[in-house]
Amino acid sequence: MWLARRGVDVVGVDISPTAIAQARELAAASGVSDRSRFEVVDLDTGLPAGPPADVIVCHLFRDPRLYTPIIERLAPGGLLAIAVLSVVGAAPGRFRAAPGELTTAFGELQVIASGEGDGLAWLLGRRPGS
Structure with a gap:
């Protein structure tokens, strides 16, 4: 909203x-x-079809198969804000990101800020372009 x-x-x-x-x-x-x-x-079947997005916010949903499609969906200059559960500061689990997972997966973005700890990993990045 x-x-x-x-x-x-x-x-x-x-x-x-x-x-x-x-x-x-x-x-x-x-x-x-x-x-x-x-x-x-159901994002387990992939991203729904749609035009390029200026902003993508992904909150507490992690599926590494979607990392590349998310980058591809961002318009040039578009922003990604993503937060997922993490093993950093928490017990391992199937739905938790490995240390450094987001910065590696979204390495082609210009990372504005990122962090890991207390069971959460997050990243704010911009797709290069206009």
């Missing part, structure tokens, strides 16, 4: 129909339904 309130066209995806229904309700209550679209999508 924060992005939509600032004039950005937003597409949100989640596997949960409940989460998508709540997002649609919040968009309507916030007066940004005209700038936001929400869809039930």
Whole structure:
């Protein structure tokens, strides 16, 4: 909603129909339904088709198979903000990133900031271009 309130066209995806229904309700209550679209999508099957994105926010969803498609979806100069569970400062687990995973996977982006610790890894990067 924060992005939509600032004039950005937003597409949100989640596997949960409940989460998508709540997002649609919040968009309507916030007066940004005209700038936001929400869809039930199973990202385990890949990114849905769509145009290049100026901003991609990925919060607590990790699938290394999507790292390259995410980079490819970013428009030149586009921003990626990603946060995933990490083994750094936490117990290992199937859904947790290895140390340095994000900075390696998104190395072709201009990394603005990144960090790891307390079971979380995050990165803010920009795709080179205009």
